Amino acid sequence: MKALLRVAALCLAAAVVLGAAGVSGASLYYDSQHGAGCTSCHEMAAYVGGVHDSAHRSQNCLDCHDTSLATKLRHIAVHLGRTGPEAIRLRDVDVVSMTSACQKCHQQEYATWHAGPHSATYRQIFTDAKQNTQRRLMDDCLRCHGMHYDGSVRDLVQPLNATGPWRVVRAGFADQPTMPCLTCHWIHREGSLETKPAERISVAGSPVHDSLAFFDRRERMHFAAAELPLPQLFDGATPVKVCPDRRQAICYQCHAPRQPDTGSVAAAHHWGPQAGSGDDRTPLGVHEGLSCFSCHQGHNENARASCKTCHPKMSHCGIDVEKMDTSYSNPASRHNIHWVRCTDCHTHGVPRAGRAAIASGE
Amino acid sequence: MTRRQFMAAGAMASAAWAAGCSSHRGPWESLTERQAQTLAAICDQIVPADDYPSASQAGVVTYIDRQLARHYRRHRKAYALGLEQADSIGATRCGVRLAQASPPQQLQVVMAIEQQNAAFFDLVRKHTLEGYYGSPRHGGNRDAVSWRMLGVSQPPLLGRAQYDLSKGPRS
Structure with missing residues (x-):
């Protein structure tokens, strides 16, 4: 019995040591090779290749993406279990956290977006009494107000009637923006480096930036503005x-x-x-x-x-x-x-x- | 298990895992690189490039590869045998693998496949058209190229009806 306990304790200690070394080692590995480490998981090759053709080519994957232990373990489980989706994309919680990552460099753009109606939160949109008494809450609302949301309107707000009172039932989403940066911007996209337009206002139309794209909820992908x-x-x-x-x-x-x-x-x-x-x-x-x-x-x-x-x-x-x-x-x-x-x-x-x-x- | 045995087993498991993770399997989930090249040659004879991209340029091989790992898992054996046969016919007729033959030679080989293994050819043709004309989210129809070719407006513009429930159903 004593020997068994000793083996169990040894296993536990080994797991802790290996886990700690593995996580920190993995972070260093992925952060140091400019995305090359991430492409060793073959599922990621196309996505890493895409960002290398974009204006964000000088960024490391970890500059924008979540690196928590839970995320890494989930990735490992999906990779080894081969249970990945057809097309890899960010979950709704990742898209929300991505907005903070954008803010780190694009502070002026973030500030102007945050000050305007395009930063409206799920609470502001889906618990608005004037809207909800006049029109039905339905999944199609999410096409423009919550295109990255992983679920139906039923999972998001209750009750779905015209009398209310309404509340956002998805935990942690009430005060999150319905139209984050990735609604109109496509980061992992092919194209040339961005340059500042010569003029801000043009009736004839300015050149369309490659990053300008609409995320279509139905197809779960961006469509370039052009x-x-x-x-x-x-x-x-x-x-x-x-x-x-x-x-x-x-x-x-x-x-x-x-x-x-x-x-x-x-x-x-x-x-x-x-x-x-x-x-x-x-x-x-x-x-x-x-x-x-x-x-x-x-x-x-x-x-x-x-x-x-x-x-x-x-x-x-x-x-x-x-x-x-x-x-x-x-x-x-x-x-x-x-x-x-x-x-x-x-x-x-x-x-x-x-x-x-x-x-x-x- | 002794402590030494445990450490050895752990080290072996870690090494095996690390080797598996660091091996570069290419971009394919189901196919080998060689199979993918042969499949691309067949698909490009079904939808060749003109003013618009060919099947493989539009991501059809990616589409088929992804589906063979998921919904079309049952067709994996048919693909493995069919692609092997295609290379065999290519080697017999052209002296090289199908992917390395010239486009006219590839067309002859694909026509021979259609004669000799109609079931496989029909399967590839069906999946090629699915990948070329289906939704880009499944891996094919890259950049919605076939929809643009057909003049299909995607995504469609859908404005809301400006009704008011509080004023009755016909408001």
């Missing part, structure tokens, strides 16, 4: 001029138009999807043809400083453009800044001087 569709929209029967800026193809994935509803005038006349339908905010009227990025900053959606980019302070009417009766100055205004037209105010026709100025492109 490959995403831009819609052909209509205002009634009239085609709308949509800016060819490919960056805004990411915006359109969530701020998307709808096909005309059955029984609508548009459907009866076989018109295409209407600008302003669904969640679409494609500019019409005086702003038709502008890109989302002509006015909005990408990370926080802010457009407060955008008017000055194109407008002199005073309009043709002698009114400060920022103080006109539009949703820019007053969110309750009937004149949405996306769709405002000259005739919204000039209900009896645009004065001749204004028409001449518009025609000459002033």
Whole structure:
């Protein structure tokens, strides 16, 4: 019996020593070889290769990825048990922690994102009384609000009714962002090194960065912005001029138009999807043809400083453009800044001087 | 077990594990490198490159390899035998392995496979088309290339209906 206890104690001590040495040794091994160690697990080769073609090629895997003992043991179990998924990807908890890793280097971008509506948390989105009393909570909500979430809306929020009170039931997720960095950025992607664009604002459209991509929840993968569709929209029967800026193809994935509803005038006349339908905010009227990025900053959606980019302070009417009766100055205004037209105010026709100025492109 | 025996067993187990983990098996889960090359040659005769990538360029071999480790595990034997036969036919007709033959020679060999082992050819053709036209998340259709070729808009744009439950079902 005594001998048996001695063997057990020896086994335990050996396991502790080997475990400690193994974990610290593994960390050194993977951190020192710039990803080469990670590719010794053949499943990871393509992913490590992908990041070597990206702007993050100088980073080590461990600069961004979790290195806890539990994670390593899980990786070993999956590797040895050959129970890995078809395509390796981050779990939802890893995506959330990845945002902190991005913050370490991209502090300004993180700060602007955090200050804007794109950093909305699961609690803010899924327990909003105004939304939940008007529309049903459903899995499709996660397509734009929680695309990395591993589960259904039923696992996330309860109750799924229009009366509430609602609460986020997934532990640790209530105050996590629904749209983290990896929603619009593809890190392990092939492409050239990133460079700063020559101009921030362009109506014609700036070069599309390779890292700009939308994470599609249905396919569980990123689609590069350059490959995403831009819609052909209509205002009634009239085609709308949509800016060819490919960056805004990411915006359109969530701020998307709808096909005309059955029984609508548009459907009866076989018109295409209407600008302003669904969640679409494609500019019409005086702003038709502008890109989302002509006015909005990408990370926080802010457009407060955008008017000055194109407008002199005073309009043709002698009114400060920022103080006109539009949703820019007053969110309750009937004149949405996306769709405002000259005739919204000039209900009896645009004065001749204004028409001449518009025609000459002033 | 003596202490010496225990330490020896532990050392052997660690060494075996380390050797297994550090061995470079290449990117394949089910196939060997040689099998993958032969399979790529067959797939590229089924979907050759034109203005768009060929089957192997679009990741079809990756797709088949992953599925042979999962849902299509039952086909592993058929693939092993079929790919061996393909190399054998290639060696007989061209004097080299199928992957090393010229594209016209590869086409002749693949046509011979279709005649001699129709079941295997049908299987590869079916899996090639699945990989080429299916979802990229399964390893094939790299960068959704076949969807772009077909003009399929992916992901689709789906706006929400702006209904209001509190105002009734037709609001």
